[in-house]
Amino acid sequence: MTLFLAGLLLFQVQHQHHPPRDAAEYARVLEDPSRDAWQKPHEVVMALALKPTESVADIGAGTGYFARRFARHAGTVFAVDISAKLLEQAAKDAPPNLKTVLAAPDDPKLAPASVDTVFFCNVLHHIEGRPAYYRKLATALKPGGRIVMVDFHKRPLPVGPPPAMKLTDDEVIAELKAAGFELKRRHEMLPHQYFLEFGR
Structure with a gap:
């Protein structure tokens, strides 16, 4: 039960429309060593x-x-979030190549052709109007850029939210195909x- 609640908090903390009410509590969940x-x-x-450039x-x-x-591996990293308090945590003791970006729920606030890799972990299903969001990401990507999606399988798991809150991998693939992206690679090392x- 504790693991389930921690996983559910993890999703709530990264909610793209409602900033966390208690950033300190969510920060503890996000940084819990057991997550690793x-x-x-x-x-x-x-x-x-990732390459240094x-x-x-x-x-x-x-x-x-x-x-x-x-x-530690890339040239520039943009930590994008809609919670200023969480971004303050991200900026603490951050290396100089990590930049925080206070985004809007419907806009990542990334400059055109500014990134090689856009990375999502456990946040995609919270973004409403995803087709429009994908269009903004397409503008932000450099030629040859990629989008990376990490999210929970849509089945009961010891961590994460209930299945009804999740997207299947097939749903994600279909949405990105409609936005002009195709699946290039699937990694299998994650248990959930x-x-x-x-x-x-």
């Missing part, structure tokens, strides 16, 4: 094979759980989540 066992952040970062946008970055790790890379 199933989120496998090191394996995820290594699978992306590459720029990454972490959408729904929260406290910077992934953004900090990306910053799909991990998909898309390009144009």
Whole structure:
């Protein structure tokens, strides 16, 4: 039960329309060391094979759980979130190549052709009007850029929200195909989540 509640809080913290009411509590959940066992952040970062010249946008970055790790390998990392309080946490002791971006619920606030990789983890299903959001991401991507989606499988799991709140991998693939992106690679190392890379 504790793991389930922690997983549900994790989703609530990264909600794209309602900033967390208690950022400190959500920050503790996001940074809980037990998350590493199933989120496998090191394996995820290594699978992306980021380059020192590459720029990454972490959408729904929260406290910077992934953004900090990306910053060790990429050139510039944009931690994008709608919660100023969580971004304050992300900026604490952050390396100089990690930049915070206070976004709007319907706009990531990224400059045109500014990023090579757009990364989502556990936030996609909270974004309403996703087709329009994808169009903004397409503008923000550099030529040859990619979108990476990590999200929970739509079935009962020991972490994460109820299945009704989730999107299946097939739904994500179909939405991005409609937006002009195709599935390029599927990673299988995560026990509870799909991990998909898309390009144009």
